[in-house]
Amino acid sequence: MHDADPPALAAEKAALRRLALQRRALIAAPDAGDALASCLMATPPPPGTLVGGFWPMGEEVDLRPAMHALHQAGCHLALPVTPRRGLPLSFHRWMPGEALVPGRFGTSVPAKPGEPVRPDWLLVPLLAFDRRGFRLGYGGGYYDRTLAAWPEAHAVGVAFSGQEVPAVPVGPHDRPLAAIATEAGFILLER
Ligand SMILES: Nc1nc2c(c(=O)[nH]1)N(C=O)[C@@H](CNc1ccc(C(=O)N[C@@H](CCC(=O)O)C(=O)O)cc1)CN2
């Protein structure tokens, strides 16, 4: 792929990814989802906002209480469907309680996906973040491509506060998030 990260940068990201996965296993708190929901709902999107969420995988912070709260607050929700590598995610409307089925890479996706939609807000999973708002994910480049395709979307990273690192290695495709929500509140970004 001609626009892949240069090898040294890719190796740096891979090394941090391994460390971040180990660290997350140590800090993951199963009850952090409620605190995360409180953080997000302190400055909620206006009713009617279409919010792209994600169904938690592995030891990610649990976004389900937040998605419930957003639904109660009159927001619309969508979940990502993961295509083959190299393509952006597609998002499809979903409501709490609607059925999910297994998708690629251990994801859970709407069982009856309607047309693709374009969220106004994107809640973005991550393995590590820094105070500039840069993030590291699982390495698929899926969110990088999605954020590049939708630059006007309000992108909020979602993580445990302990996933902060001094500096995430950044390449030409990495775009900073607008905000980062954690179980301990919003991270004050330094720009
Ligand atoms: N909850 C959640 N949904 C998401 C993502 C995510 O990071 N988290 N994605 C973000 O792009 C997309 C799915 N893309 C993914 C790409 C690669 C791997 C991956 O390599 N997973 C590891 C296992 C990680 C674990 O067990 O914690 C693997 O398969 O080895 C996962 C998701 C869309 N949906």
Ligand SMILES: Nc1ncnc2c1ncn2[C@@H]1O[C@H](COP(=O)(O)OP(=O)(O)OP(=O)(O)O)[C@@H](O)[C@H]1O
């Ligand atoms: N908009 C883009 N266009 C082309 N290539 C891209 C784009 N965004 C990312 N990539 C490439 O995809 C690969 C994976 O990127 P990276 O390691 O930053 O993924 P990630 O942020 O960890 O994963 P994700 O975004 O899925 O959570 C890299 O080689 C990167 O250069």
